Amino acid sequence: MLKIQNLAMRFGGLLAVDGVSLDVQEQEIHSIIGPNGAGKTTVFNCMSGFYKPSGGKIIFQGKEIQGKPDYKISRMGMVRTFQHVRLFTQMSVVENLLVAQHRHLNTNLLAGLVKTPDYRERERKSLDRAAYWLERIGMLDQANVDAGNLSYGQQRRLEIARCMVTQPQLLMLDEPAAGLNPAETQELNQLIVSLKEDYGVSVVLIEHDMNLVMDISDRITVINQGRPLASGTPQEVRANEDVIKAYLGEA
Numbered sequence: 001m002l003k004i005q006n007l008a009m010r011f012g013g014l015l016a017v018d019g020v021s022l023d024v025q026e027q028e029i030h031s032i033i034g035p036n037g038a039g040k041t042t043v044f045n046c047m048s049g050f051y052k053p054s055g056g057k058i059i060f061q062g063k064e065i066q067g068k069p070d071y072k073i074s075r076m077g078m079v080r081t082f083q084h085v086r087l088f089t090q091m092s093v094v095e096n097l098l099v100a101q102h103r104h105l106n107t108n109l110l111a112g113l114v115k116t117p118d119y120r121e122r123e124r125k126s127l128d129r130a131a132y133w134l135e136r137i138g139m140l141d142q143a144n145v146d147a148g149n150l151s152y153g154q155q156r157r158l159e160i161a162r163c164m165v166t167q168p169q170l171l172m173l174d175e176p177a178a179g180l181n182p183a184e185t186q187e188l189n190q191l192i193v194s195l196k197e198d199y200g201v202s203v204v205l206i207e208h209d210m211n212l213v214m215d216i217s218d219r220i221t222v223i224n225q226g227r228p229l230a231s232g233t234p235q236e237v238r239a240n241e242d243v244i245k246a247y248l249g250e251a
């Protein structure tokens with residue numbers, strides 16, 4: 001469903017991403033790993049339309065999307081979370097989920113002012129979806145709490161719910177386990193697997209927690225200093241000599 005071919009991203013004299021390719025299948029968890037500064041987030045920023053790549057192609061559902069703006073890419077069904085949580089902290093939990101859907105649907109201002117039947121129907125569906133996902137992440141009783149007052153683990157889960165209410169086909173998660181305790185990481189593990197198995201979503205995951213990555217990934221792509229280093233199943237990647245050297249700092 002997603003193919004990245006020979007992606008390159010240059011910042012002045014620095015080639016932060018150089019020749020990275022990725023092939024993500026339907027209903028697959030595909031992780032991107034690599035040492036700090038390897039270029040993982042830059043790949044995400046190119047995929048999600050935050051950066052216009054200097055070279056290469058990104059093809060989603062048969063359409064070239066490199067260089068398209070982020071809102072168009074998310075409306076096509078590819079949505080992301082960020083390394084640092086980006087919720088509206090002074091809005092309630094449920095409001096965060098409603099705003100995400102408004103932005104996604106490009107709601108017509110006039111229809112909203114007049115409250116046409118069609119608008120009301122969409123509002124009702126948005127609220128149903130928000131309630132569904134709050135239940136799903138175990139936070140229905142926090143619906144009216146300000147997002148800024150949630151624990152870090154809850155904020156991380158809410159970010160995922162905020163993506164899921166827009167009904168994506170592909171979800172990009174940037175270090176979702178960062179800052180979580182072991183119990184929260186375990187909950188996250190189950191949630192990500194369920195997104196794939198129960199909702200048919202493909203997940204592209206950037207993560208430093210190797211236990212999580214090895215446990216849930218169908219396939220892993222390793223990048224090092226912007227360049228592709230290895231790709232394969234968790235077993236293949238774990239046994240790869242180049243990967244072992246890069247992680248031990250010998251490469």
Ligand SMILES: Nc1ncnc2c1ncn2[C@@H]1O[C@H](COP(=O)(O)OP(=O)(O)OP(=O)(O)O)[C@@H](O)[C@H]1O
Pocket residue numbers: 011014016034035036037038039040041042043
């Ligand atoms: N907007 C930018 N302008 C200039 N350089 C950048 C920019 N974004 C990233 N870089 C550089 O590109 C390289 C790759 O950074 P990137 O954040 O993609 O790495 P990463 O693999 O995600 O790292 P980490 O695991 O630490 O998050 C780094 O050298 C970084 O300093």
